[in-house]
Amino acid sequence: MPLLPDGSEKGLKGHFEEDFSVRTRIGLAPRAGHIDRSAPYKRIATEEAWTFPALVDAQMKYLQSGAAPDDDSLKMAGLFARMPSLQEMLLDLGDLRLSHMDEFGIDRQLLLLTAPGVQVVKPGEGTPLSREANDIAADACARHPDRFSALAAFDPRDVAGSVKELDRALGTLKLNGAVLNSHWQGHYIDEQEYWPILEALEAHDGALYIHPTAPFNAPHYETRGFFGALGGFPHDVWLHTMGLIFSGAFDRFPKLKLVIGHLGECLPLHLYRFDWMQGNADNRAGLRGGQPPVKLQHPVSHYFRNNIWVTTSGVGWEPGIKFCMDVLGPERVLYAMDYPYQQSSDEVAAYDRLTISDEHKKMLMEGNARRVFNLPA
Known part of the structure; x- marks a missing residue:
């Protein structure tokens, strides 16, 4: 054990215990090296990212062709493609990824x-790339059945092709839901016009995970540095969910399951206000391009407590996790790391030391994911 300047191991131990106590009290993760290896x-x-070469190539060719629309999501793909260390981790579904999982004590990733994804490539290429993605993911799960499960990709621009591919991916390939x-x-x-996709997911009991992308019409985010996780990402999923x-x-589709990350992109914090202000949009004529009014059968909060689950991706913060478990129910919050974009032994250790019951901790870390995504026992 290294010594403090006073030469004492006791001094170091006391310093560590004080540091641990302070960090725990204010809801921060402990220092590295405290993952419980016998939890x-x-x-x-449940929000662990990957990609494959043909998709990156298709994205880059379309971006550089001059024929692509002014699409900030496609530009984001170009940004990611210029990060070799990130690409190395995203592209690997074998030894490198497994070694990182072992390092951080992760037993299973949901890919x-x-x-x-495939929804920014040249029209007509998305569905074939979805098929390739789902075959690759299914192969990784077959090679490492105790370590990987996966969500199916689909290109929503091709509704009929998406329904057919979801039938194949969730039926034949036995993938565990879908990611948009x-x-x-x-x-x-x-x-x-895209609801046949939702119908197919409900029919297969397949959860839909909506993951952020660059916001539509993003310049006002970009000029302030809020293009990604600081603003654009959560706001985009907020709009999609609401x-x-x-x-x-x-x-x-009352049995449709929706999953959103990053502690629900702050949406759970506003359930009271959503219910209070529901009349601003509920049963209002002329919305959505002049469509007839839609009258909801329930308060907004009902759908969060019956159709929506949130994951903790990128938010290893005890007060926020406990708040979501309190207002949504402990069965509606799932652990996620957000690999490879965010990874830390400090953060994993924070979950081990959450001051919640053993039952709720096991639900958070394991049980809820198994139920929502129909994972193997």
């Missing part, structure tokens, strides 16, 4: 095709 639960991380990298050129899945609720999608 009485499996750590299932999500990273943003912006939020809007595509300003379109959202609450628009009724759009689904107020479109009546959950009344039409």
